[in-house]
Amino acid sequence: MPTKSHTLSADDRKHIDSSNFAFPDQRKEPLENASHVRNAIARFDQVKDVSDEDREKAFHRIKAAAKKFGVEMKETHWHQLGSHAHTKNSSN
Numbered sequence: 001m002p003t004k005s006h007t008l009s010a011d012d013r014k015h016i017d018s019s020n021f022a023f024p025d026q027r028k029e030p031l032e033n034a035s036h037v038r039n040a041i042a043r044f045d046q047v048k049d050v051s052d053e054d055r056e057k058a059f060h061r062i063k064a065a066a067k068k069f070g071v072e073m074k075e076t077h078w079h080q081l082g083s084h085a086h087t088k089n090s091s092n
Contacts, residue, residue, distance in 0.1 A: 008030060013027065013030065016030055016032060020032055021061075022040045022044075022047075022058040022061050022062050022065075023047055023050055023054060023058050024061075025054070026047070026049070026050060026054075028047050028050075029043060029044070029047065029058070029062075031061060031062065031065035033069060034069040034070060034071050036065075037062060037065045037066050037069050037071045038071055040058075040062050040065075041062060041066070041071075041073065041075075041081060044058070044059075044062070044078070044081040045081055055078045056078055058078070059075075059077070059078035059081065
């Protein structure tokens, strides 16, 4: 049954093709719908242990998914995604 939060279970994530992730080698930030694209944009700078090359490729995947799902992106370079303040998770 789908959840209201659009959270993917571990089993759901296993069934997503690697090419549908912003970071396919790490299987981080799925790009299955507009909500996922917005999350990938918001969490882009929180992904750990990836190279600048990985970030560059992920940015292009996110931009393509944003266009596909009608999500507006003003950023033109991946460095701009890390320049926004993010709210920290209160459980940390």
